[in-house]
Amino acid sequence: MVNDTRALVEYRQAALHMAGKGVVAVSGVSSVEDDAPFTLFLRRVFTAHEAGREISAAEREEWAEWLPPKPLFLPLADVDDQRLGTLLLARDKDWDQGVSTILQRLTDAYAFAWTAKHRPARLSQWRSRLTAMPRWKAMVAVTIFMVLIFPVRLSVLAPAEIVPLDPAVIRAPLDGVIETVHVRPNQAVAAGDVLFQLDATTIVGKMDVAAKALDTAKAEQDQATQQAFFDPKAKAGWAVIKAKVEEKQAELAQLNDLLVRSQVRSPRDGVAVMDDPSEWIGRPVNVGEKVLAVAAPAQVEVEAWLAPADLIDLEPGAPVTLFLNTDPLSPVSSVLSYVAFEATLQPDGLLAHRARAKIADDTRPRIGFKGTARLDGHRVPLVYWLFRRPLAVIRQHLGW
Template identity: 30%
Template sequence: MSNEQHPAMILHQLTTEFLAAEDKKQLYFRLLNRSISLCGYKRAVLFKVDGKRAKFLAVSGKSGVDSYSEMVEKWEKLASSLTEKDCPQLLNASSFPAKEAEHWQFLSDHTNGLSVYWLPIKPWGKTRYALWFERWEQDEWTERDLQLLSLVGVSAKSAFERLEPETLCRSISCKLFSWRRLLGATVVLLTVLLSWRVPLRVVAPCEIIPENPFIVTAPLSGVIAEVLVESGDPVKAGGPLFDYDPRVVNEELEIAKQQVKILETTMRTTKLNALNSKKAKAELAILDYRLKQENVRLKMAEYRASKLNVQAEVSGSIIVDNPEEWRGRPVEVGQKVLMVVDPQNINLRIWLPEADNVNFSNSTEVKVLLNAFPDDSLNAHLKYVAQSVSVSPEGVPSVMAEGTFADLADRAGEKLRIGLKGSAVLYGDKVSVAYWLLRKPWASARRIMGI
């Protein structure tokens, strides 16, 4: 009776050790090296089974093996070539295709007659691991040996299930996954990608800008003393905008006036002397020319003095950079200082990246998502797309486009304000889903690889 109980006691001990393994590495070691106490064998190998492929994991008697060694390569080829990996079986040369038989012969020659028992392990009902038990020197397996090793497979199954708990994703994949189903799903997916057509979608940065703004430029070359308005201030025609530093201009005006007075006095004296002196009469023509010249300079100085206080020519709202930064800044004639705009007349400016300059028509609808109001969207229509490439404020080579808001009358006073930024979503011609997904990656690959 003790001889009959002995294998049961060993199996109980092995099962306890397998279930007590803290990780897979420890379980591998115990499976390969402790199972020999139940049934003798010369060598055991553990494989990870994934479909048709069997990957080497560990071998008995060694803590580590080079996974690229010749022996490992032969084991993997033989195990992967098995057609019935889910069934426990005794292996011999006839179990493998002719192409792999030479690997079996190699192992058999080096063991003086090889006999192998293939034992699949099926945690959660699917073959995921397999044990390869070897006996050498023509030592054959008995029916009792196979029964005992089969019990090792049952214990190993429970141990793997403890280390690999069943999850919803694993359960679904086990039920749904198969190569046939995967192939069918791939065909359906490719058919959808190639046949289903969707509008080509482009997302570009945008900004709300004024329509037909009145640009106020510097009328004189000089230094600005102070900007009298700030952004958003209302202004009426004739209202003050900014002042120049008057010191240089007033000094030029005083000098011009003094020069005119001096020449006028000299002219009067020379006219009296010209009655008796031919020399004075000759100088009279020169003085007359110089007086005209100085009068022109005086008028220029008076004009410059009249422009020291710049006023608005139209009514509207002010748009200007930081007014404090303009104080003491020198400007040239024609340099932009500020703008006067009508807050109710606005447009949408879009910066289309150069790579996204696809075909758009003037009837293209634009969906506007403003950063300040992420919970709402606005509708606009594309007005025009420029034909040249320029650099956007973000420093990206882009094509500038403009659009008009479709619901301006209802939304202008509510949310639309000049200066708001966001993203514009434009829809071009309809293309296949495959093109829609691969357009940018393919363009990047062509640019990088030159194909």
């Protein structure tokens, strides 16, 4: 303060007096000696000024010996208007009002910086407050603090369902209309059993036409074979007719393959997992469209849907507990397999992240059972567990 202020205004001597510390700085010197004559003189001058009284005649004579004749006393105060000290600037010419105003604003900045630098540590402040607090209040405060920092598992709830593990997905082998469904939901099926039948009317009609075309081509081939013994020109056209017969045979074989594929069979033993069969009868399907699945009843897992707001830090292996609607008092223990990074659209039209968990105990609930899954994450302080959702809502609305 006493040296760098000269970059803003011209003066010859400066001194800084702080409350409770005395004279702490003088321009042009690196350190202040408390028992030096100049320091003792400055202390008397600052004491008289802060007390609001004039200096004595002897001190005026001494002033002329130590300082220029035109002083400017600048008080330093904190935000509560408590005096911190005084900055003295002295020069040979008068101080005008504009310079005094600028310097007063500068000393306000000096006072703010001094307060920030010499502010007591927060830990010391809290310690002093606790020391001044009554014993029972301090005990209550410490107890509340310990409870709030107690570590608990951060958990979220999500709707869940028992789904098959690695089921055989049965899809439409070709474009068409489902004519008949031969199985019912949860019906046991064996490998090779017919699951559903596509309408083969168009295929059968094409096969009849192809069979007649093949018969015609074979008749032409027989006729060309007989003529080839007597007519060299007919022998040259026999190869073309033979190729036509082979083409018709391949076309008929392809249609026969489509007819076989229109009857969809189960690739494995298990149970049929599907919706209402009556909803599928007469429905047009595209090739590759899922119709049903065949799953092993004993191979099931938990599927949960996490809302984007509930997507906490979950790692594979995290505990998952399923509370079934049919038996809420017997939770099913599971272990998290994965959580999808991208949210997908659910049947109810809401976006959610799919999570899968393997059942850890020997219980094997039936496929389709629904309930609520609790997914446990890392341990966090209780205060975070309590205020995580409210803080998230506040930030969404206020943008903090």
